[in-house]
Amino acid sequence: MAEQNVPYKIYLNEKDIPKQWYNLRADMKNKPAPLLNPGTLQPLKAEELAPIFCEELIQQELDNDTAFVDIPAEIQEYYKTYRPSPTIRAYHLEKALGTPAKIYYKFEGNNTSGSHKLNSALAQAYYAKKQGLKGVTTETGAGQWGTALSMACAYFGLDCKVFMVKVSYEQKPFRREVMRVYGADVTPSPSMSTAIGRKILADHPGTTGSLGCAISEAVEVATSNEGYRYVLGSVLNQVLLHQSVIGLEAKAALDQYGITPDIIIGCAGGGSNLGGLIAPFMGEKLRGEKDYRIIAVEPASCPSFTRGKFAYDFCDTGMICPLAKMYTLGSSFIPSANHAGGLRFHGMSTILSQLYHDGYMEAVAVEQTAVFQAAEQFARTEGILPAPESSHAIRAAIDEALKCKETGEEKTILFGLTGTGYFDMVAYENFHDGKMSDYIPTDADLQKGFDGIPKFPGNEF
Ligand SMILES: *Cc1c(COP(=O)(O)O)cnc(C)c1O
Numbered sequence: 001m002a003e004q005n006v007p008y009k010i011y012l013n014e015k016d017i018p019k020q021w022y023n024l025r026a027d028m029k030n031k032p033a034p035l036l037n038p039g040t041l042q043p044l045k046a047e048e049l050a051p052i053f054c055e056e057l058i059q060q061e062l063d064n065d066t067a068f069v070d071i072p073a074e075i076q077e078y079y080k081t082y083r084p085s086p087t088i089r090a091y092h093l094e095k096a097l098g099t100p101a102k103i104y105y106k107f108e109g110n111n112t113s114g115s116h117k118l119n120s121a122l123a124q125a126y127y128a129k130k131q132g133l134k135g136v137t138t139e140t141g142a143g144q145w146g147t148a149l150s151m152a153c154a155y156f157g158l159d160c161k162v163f164m165v166k167v168s169y170e171q172k173p174f175r176r177e178v179m180r181v182y183g184a185d186v187t188p189s190p191s192m193s194t195a196i197g198r199k200i201l202a203d204h205p206g207t208t209g210s211l212g213c214a215i216s217e218a219v220e221v222a223t224s225n226e227g228y229r230y231v232l233g234s235v236l237n238q239v240l241l242h243q244s245v246i247g248l249e250a251k252a253a254l255d256q257y258g259i260t261p262d263i264i265i266g267c268a269g270g271g272s273n274l275g276g277l278i279a280p281f282m283g284e285k286l287r288g289e290k291d292y293r294i295i296a297v298e299p300a301s302c303p304s305f306t307r308g309k310f311a312y313d314f315c316d317t318g319m320i321c322p323l324a325k326m327y328t329l330g331s332s333f334i335p336s337a338n339h340a341g342g343l344r345f346h347g348m349s350t351i352l353s354q355l356y357h358d359g360y361m362e363a364v365a366v367e368q369t370a371v372f373q374a375a376e377q378f379a380r381t382e383g384i385l386p387a388p389e390s391s392h393a394i395r396a397a398i399d400e401a402l403k404c405k406e407t408g409e410e411k412t413i414l415f416g417l418t419g420t421g422y423f424d425m426v427a428y429e430n431f432h433d434g435k436m437s438d439y440i441p442t443d444a445d446l447q448k449g450f451d452g453i454p455k456f457p458g459n460e461f
Helices: 055-062 073-079 091-097 118-130 144-156 164-173 173-181 193-201 211-223 237-256 272-286 350-357 368-382 389-406 422-434 443-451
Strands: 020-022 069-071 087-089 100-107 135-140 159-165 185-189 228-230 263-266 292-299 309-314 323-328 362-366 413-419
Touching: 020 237, 020 272, 055 118, 055 159, 055 389, 073 118, 087 237, 091 100, 091 368, 091 389, 100 237, 100 389, 118 144, 118 237, 135 144, 135 211, 144 159, 144 173, 159 211, 164 173, 164 185, 173 185, 173 413, 185 211, 185 228, 193 211, 193 237, 193 272, 211 228, 237 272, 237 350, 237 413, 263 272, 263 389, 272 292, 272 350, 272 413, 292 389, 323 350, 362 368, 368 422, 389 413
Parallel strands: 100 413, 135 159, 135 228, 159 185, 263 292, 263 413, 292 362
Antiparallel strands: 020 069, 087 100, 309 323
16 A cells, blocks of 8 residues: 555655645635624724734735635745645554554644744734834734744844733743744733733733733734734634645645545644644535545633634623634633643634534544643654644544544544644643643533623624
8 A cells, every 4th residue: 555655754845835825715605704893793894904903914814715825935935944844654653552543743843933823923924024014913822823923023024022821921931031032022911011901900810811811912002003013823814824834735745645634633722723734625625525524622621612602702801802703612711721821712713613613524622631641642652742732633633543443444644733842841740740630611610701702683692
């Protein structure tokens, strides 16, 4: 069989880095619902988004029809420093599991930011620079997005202001310093430096913060400072568009060896890596050319897909951002201090939400300690120290491979290994010391979040 000759790492050539991003929306029959203006409840027009986002990114955000978008040459130049990323056959893990399944992973941790987020950070910084802006503001949870954006802003010569969720700021001081190496200004959120931060601190003294709070602060600073716009590392349609390089490369690598995955797995925080990884495969599925099982993996502590509501909701705690129709736990939902900081967002990409709602993909929720067990099994066999976020996908991939062991099926599994875990050693330490808890929110906990979802005609859930 051809697969016998598959090398451990499948590398593409530099010339095979995608020249265009693929916009999955072009092939969706049911398009993701438009963003709404929270005041008028009407679909947002480009002019209304212009004070918050960069012009060209707004066009990408609203474009449901163009299937392929050229990647500007300046972005391609930087992509060359760390792309193409390898697609790796997990031979050692397969052997340890004793599974007949064939496991592949697309590894996005081979850049200093340590995750896939640089793929979109570069695009967003480039368009901000092209528009002649002074700088950008953003939030960061675990710190990977802030780091990626800092790198991109340093490269394109932009000022970068990062609001970092307080629990991560405290747990990951070295992350903060990496951002400062690249010239970013980093503030723990909620902070006293914005009106919304002061209000959140007054209402919830001692809060460890959430992505939703940090987004509100970053948006406030962008809209109240001349020459600044806000950029976001996940959730948005434009981010999934940029992340399609992951899937396009993975598919090209597998195609070289005639490999077709049966199951494609990715962790889901706001949905950007998963949306990017599955993009070309989902395109085939939507066009009725091929079928794949696609699985989103989320933490049981922040279960947007598996226990959330499909409804219009705010993207931020301060309720100043547009309304997005998505699987949501409510914008006031603050998850327990889950160690996978990048998976703590209460909502989900509107694209993936629509696809999930229409039955094109599945979702599973996994518990933290089981995730770290999988992370260590992976590290000890494959060598790479995985990020806790990525390890959610590893958990699900191992579980699928173990099912194959029972049934004897030789399925081919592809999963996204989104990043490395060097800055997550406090989480690994808690795991080793038996201090990690598997807190799963009760229905009553979730109800509090659902109660905050805006109610208006057409938004029944
Ligand atoms: C941010 C992050 C995620 C989750 O974000 P998505 O937008 O859902 O991809 C996953 N893994 C890593 C390493 C991250 O940094």
